Amino acid sequence: MTYCVGMLVEEGLAMIADTRTNAGVDNISSYRKLHIIDKPGDRVMAVATAGNLSVTQTALAMVREGVHLNVGEEPETLETAASLFRCAQLLGHALRSVRLSIAPAMQADSLNTSASMLLGGQIAGGQMALYMIYSQGNFIECGRDTPYMQIGELKYGKPILESGLAYESTLAEAVKLGLISFSTTMRSNVGVGAPFDLLTLRRDFLSGEQRRIEQDDSYFADLHLRWTQAQAAARRSMPEPPWIKRPRLSAIG
Template sequence: MTYCVGILVEDGLVMIADTRTNAGLDDISTFRKLHLFEVPGERVLALASAGNLSVTQSVVALLNEGVANPETGAVETILEAPTMFQAAQLIGRAIRRVRAIEREGFEAAQLRFEVTFLFGGQIADGPMRLYMIYSAGNFMACSQDAPFLQIGEHKYGKPILDRAVTFKTDIYDALKVGLISMDSTMRSNLGVGLPIDLAVIRRNSCRTEVVHRIEAGEPYFHDLRERWSAALRAAHRAIPRPPYGPSAGV
């Protein structure tokens, strides 16, 4: 399982991804799912992946090695894409290329070709974008009205994002809420686990401001988890009991 969240606020972009992969509960490993492509000052791109690891790794490899553009015939890498939109299109082509290569083998093994990506960043003076890219290679961009996207095990961590994140949220508050969202997911699904990779990219900087891996036992994240648990307990205790029974309002 996997949980990745991208948050695009006025200040910039936050990307967070767990690293747990599993082929059954008895086969659990750690793999990086957050990939960064950076030419400081020129472009900064973050790609988070969910789904079949052989596919997502092949897509990332193709983005580095280059994918043929069917219209021009030229082989293009993600570092050459002139806009975020064309970079997202390139990722879509890479997904379809991997699907074409793997289709016969996947069908023979009755494997489902299921991957999703979050792709965010900025190229030169173009707009900062955050896209969700699907197995078919199509994609959609998040909006100011709903300034976050999630892939993988997304439901446990969605309520706090729904309540706490707006386009005007400070970028480090967005990071904090994203980590709370990750904590809620890790608590309910063992298939999502530490370490956690994260990146913070400020708008119009075209460079990563923070690239960090949270390992087990890191004091800040441990403290965040403890504080959040304590705050939730306090929060529900502070709400009056329902007025429906004999102990109404006690």
């Protein structure tokens, strides 16, 4: 299992992905799942992947080689596509093609071939955008009302983003909430773990900032501790149910 999140706010875009790959409790390893294309002044984008690792890696390799979306057209890659929408089409086509080609053999061995991707970024002359791409090759675009998308083990981190993130949030606030969502997810699922890869991109700057957050990262460790303490303090401050009475201690002797 894995966890990836993309957050698109007015100021820009932040994408975070963990690196843990879990094929059983005795087979846990790390693979990069946030793949970044950074050509300053032309395009900056990131692809986060979740699901069957062989499917996502093969699909990404296909796109790097070049994808023919239509007969007679030149092959396109994420480095040459004219728009981010076109990049989403390329990734969707590759993901669907890989699944269709290997699904029969893998399903015969009861292996799950499902996979999904997040694509976010901006190309010169176009708008910043964030897409979620499904196994079937179709995709949806992130909007202002819900300015985030998640793939993988998303249920533990979703309440943090749902209650705290708005399109008007600053990019720094988005990163903070995203990392808190990773903190809560790590606590609940051993299949998600550090290090995390992070990309932040300010709108129309066309130059991204990358960072790897290790388990002992001082900011992440402090954030995790403060969030844990804040939750405990909030819980203690809440009134107890008035219909539940404390038992009276009877006198002895």
